[in-house]
Amino acid sequence: MTPTPDPSPFPSPTAHFCWYDRERPKPFSAAFFRRAFEISQIPYRLSIIVSADNRYRLWINGIPIGRGPLKGTPSRYYAETYDLAPFLKQGRNVLAAEVRWLGDLGPISEVHTDEPGLYVQGIETEILDTPGKWKVHPDTSLSPNVDDPYKAARGWLGYLDKIDYRVQPTNWQSPEFNDYHWQTTLSVGEVPIRNPWGIDPAHCLVERDIPHLLETPLDFDSILLNRTPTEFPFTILPGESKELWLDAGKLTTGYPNLHFTGGEGRRIDITYAEALGKWQDGRWEKSRPRSDIDSSEPHGYSDSIILDGGQTVFEPFHWRTFWFIKVKVYSGDQAVTLTRADYRFTTYPQDFSARFICAHPQVKKLWDISLRTLQLCAHETYEDCPYFEQLNYVGDTRLQALCSYYLANDTSLAKRCIQLYRHSLQSHGLTASREPCNERQEIPAFSLHWILMLNDYWKWVGPDGRDFVRSNLPAVISVLSYFRDHLNQHGFVGELDNWTWTDWVAGWERGVSPADQGGNGSTYHTALFALALEAATRLIDETESSDDSGQWKALREQLLISIREKTWSSEDLYFLDGPGREEDPFSQHAQAWAILSGAATSEQREALKGRLLDDTELKKMSLFQRFYLCQALDRIGDSSHFFPKTLDPWYQLIHDAFTTWPENEKNTRSDCHAWSSWPVIEFFQSLLGARPAKPGWREIQIAPRYEATRSACGSFPSPVGEISISWECDENGFFRIDAKTPTGIPTYLTLPNGRTNSYPDGGFIELELRPKAQSVEA
Structure with missing residues (x-):
């Protein structure tokens, strides 16, 4: 696959952003837009550029053709290009859009401006430019669902939807709809794409750099009433209230479509559950197994609707994550029938054409669950989890990108994420740990993981990616300089800014190793810095950059000596978590990263062989960090326990009926966390043993x-x-x-x-x- 080029600015704008008024935006605002136009002869091509603040959905003649804009930032604000010609007909045509501006109520993973608007620009002609002859209708049917009982989701996803279909226009996207009473649109701002004075404007439009997401129609496995299967159509009589459960058969991401008839004024709550569970001591606990239908129930965040009494099809504006959907129909004066329910599965379009089998009996399940987890955690960026945060974290994304390489030879989404992190660099030298995000967070180690991710990309793509990799080197040097400036008197990475997360380990508050709180520095951060230095010098040399790699090579050697001399316990034959940390329990982390960095000598590696998995006293690496444990075992020739021991936590998850891999093996919040899918990487680069001997697989x-x-x-x-x-x-x-x-x-x-x-x-x-x-x- 040829890497996708960097998105480029569009031609000079001819349109403006438009809205229904110029008043100061409310906390939440939405609108429907229509542009009717006549065609006497269908053109070969009729192209438009579309964007919106915050999000839009687009139709032509009642046919949905796209969503956007792609997640970005105001200085690189994305827009999509569409060719309308295949959907046109002679005579009257209507281009329609639904736009939502979420303000402070939007998801944390989206970054927008404080002004709403729709932007449409024609390429061959300006007849469809906004505001022009566009009409608009404020959406008074929609409001944030403040009744949602699952408050844990609000901090990440914002509020979900509350829709009163009694006040929403019906069939408003079609050419037949009469919009005579709708308002004309107003300009709310130009789009200064190029500014000769060097001022960075909001809405600096660039072209979408990845394909649109897949939307594949699927049916639910079953519909349940009182835990017993029932069938469509299902009618709830006047005065009755009932709960129906829709079972997708596995965790998924998609757009549910619920088809109702009748029931004017009746309220319906649609609740999305990752798994079934129980209330225990006032706390929600997911069941093990996750599909315990006999004694557990669905719980989660909700949309809420009120029916208009006709034929109503509910589909959320943004995709949802669910295994089970609880449809709670409240009592009302009119009967209501759920005539049909299905959904459209959505994910980033990757062709997982890779194949792997071996004699181990659990490999098929490991494979299938890993691929499904990867699908559900990839949309407009890679995501840590689809149910809660939907954020693109560096640590997660590095492993997800490696999976995309081996499974699909797909580099476009990885390149996009590398670029997002690069643009998040700040003057002190760190990238953001997650991007895009409207609340900046820094985990210093993740800036080093970003360098490792860039190195992975270079090794996979090779010379075709030279210019892109070089463009990232100034940010790489900034990150290295930050860590160099934070070396202490012991020659270790010392006190760092912000959240010095290492891993989710029992006894490590907020995932921070005690060694990072003691002032002397940690083996993990120092070894990770050394490994990033090795990757960075390779990038500098192999891309023939003009940067000087010599100073960084020398620094790496100094770090390796410090780790060997100041943390190796000749008595216990383990690396300490940091200088002077003799009283701390030993950890798998210090051993694995000392090996990976090159700090461990051949004698030390031999002493560690056979002990990293067997010693129950070692602080254990999580599902995420276990990838690096596996790499370390591979490095010292200790891979004999890959199936019987390294992957033991995954076997337990299979036993507990997980259909995706969770964030952690126990007490997990997220049931779908793609950093836990890394075993498929090892199937290829360790069990099959295939790696690029030269960048771009030239050897x-x-x-x-x-x-x-x-x-x-x-x-x-x-x-x-x-x-x-x-x-x-x-x-x-x-x-x-x-x-x-x-x-x-x-x-x-x-x-x-x-x-x-x-x-x-x-x-x-x-x-x-x-x-x-x-x-x-x-």
Whole structure:
């Protein structure tokens, strides 16, 4: 896949943002827009540029054709381009848009301005430009759902919807609707895309740089009344109130569509639940297993609607996350029938064409759950979780991007996220830990993880991404300078600003290691800095940047010496969490990161072998940090327990009927956290052993971890073409491998005995070794 180019500014604007008044915005505002126009002959192309503050949905002749704008910031405010020609007809046509301006009630993951508006600009003609002949109707049917009992979601998602369909125009998107009583639109601001005085304006429009999200129609698995399956249509009589549960069969993200007939004035609450659960001691606890239909119930945040008595189809403006939906119908004077319920599954469009199988019995479930989790945590950015925050955190995103590379050879969303972090850099040298976000947060370690993520991108894309990677190097140098300036007298990363989160570990308040609170510095942050220095110097050298990598290489060596000399316990044969932290429990974190950074000597690595998983006294890494534990075990040749021990927490989650991987293995808030899907990365780069030996896969290394399993088979797309590998190896010394790499790409194969075979032209590789017999090679 060719990396998506940086979004570029649009041509000079001819339109203005428009709204229904110029008054100071209310806390919440929404409007419907229509532009009727006549076509005598359908053109070959009729293109428009569309944006809005905050969000829009677009129709042409009653057909929905798009949503936007893509998440961004005011200085890089996104817009989408549409070709209307395929939807036009001779005669009257209507372009329609619903726009919502959420003000202070919007999601934390969206950054907008304090002025609402719709923007439409024609490319071939200006007849559809706003405000022009557009008409508008303030949406008085919509208000924030302040009755929502699930207050935990409000801080992240803002308020959900409360809609009174009795005061909403019906079928207003269609050409047949009569809009004679609607207002004419008013200009509320020009769009100064280019400013000769260097002033950064709001709404500096740039073109959307990723595809629109998929929307795939799906049916619910079942509809339940009193925990018993029932069928559509389902009627609730006058005076009755009932609860129906819609079961999607698994956690999902999508737009539910609920079709009602009748029931004028009746209120209906639509509640979205990640899982079933119970109230215990006044607190909501999700059940284990998550689908315990016999004794548990759905609970979560809600939309609320009031029916108009006709045919009503409810669809939320923004996608929702749910496994179960509780539809609570309140008592009323008229009967109401739920005639149908379905939903459109939505996600970022990635073609997960990779395949992997091996002899381990749980691999199929591990694979399926991981891919589903990755789908639900990828929309306009990668997300930590779809149910709550919907935020693009660096630590999460690095692992999600690696999954996208191996599973789909998709680099566009990763490149977009790298760019978002780069633009969040501030003068003191740190990027934001999450972006976009209307509340800036900094986790210093995540700025180092961002450098590792940029290095991953470079290794995957190679020379095609040189200009983009170089454009990020000034920010890389700023991050390195920040950490260099925070080294203490021990040669360790010392006291840092803001939230020095390391991992969710029992006894570590807010995820902060005690070593980061003692003043002497932590092994984790220092080793992570050293690893980021190694990645940064590689980026500088391999992209042929004019930056000086020498000073950073020297600094890295100093850090490694400090870690070796000041944290290694020759008595316990473990690394301390920091200088002088002899009284603290040892952690997997200090050991893994000392190994990954290169600080651990060969003797120290040998001493750690076989102990990082078996020693129950070590502070354990979470599902997230366990990726780095796995990398460390791989580095010291200790991968034999990949399935029986490293992945034990995942097996328990399968037993508890999770359909996605949660944030943590116990007491998890989020049931869908894609940082826990990293095992699929290891299926390819460790079990199959496939890694780029040169950036862009211009050379290929195949070095399977034969001790992890007896056989593995898989294929994945790469920038140079599909790579497939199948191998088997038994305890008696029999070994066979069949591989296919793109022709003309030099390939290096490491055998179980450690020998490396070279295949200068790649292509088909077949090799068989038998005990006490000559090998057969083709």
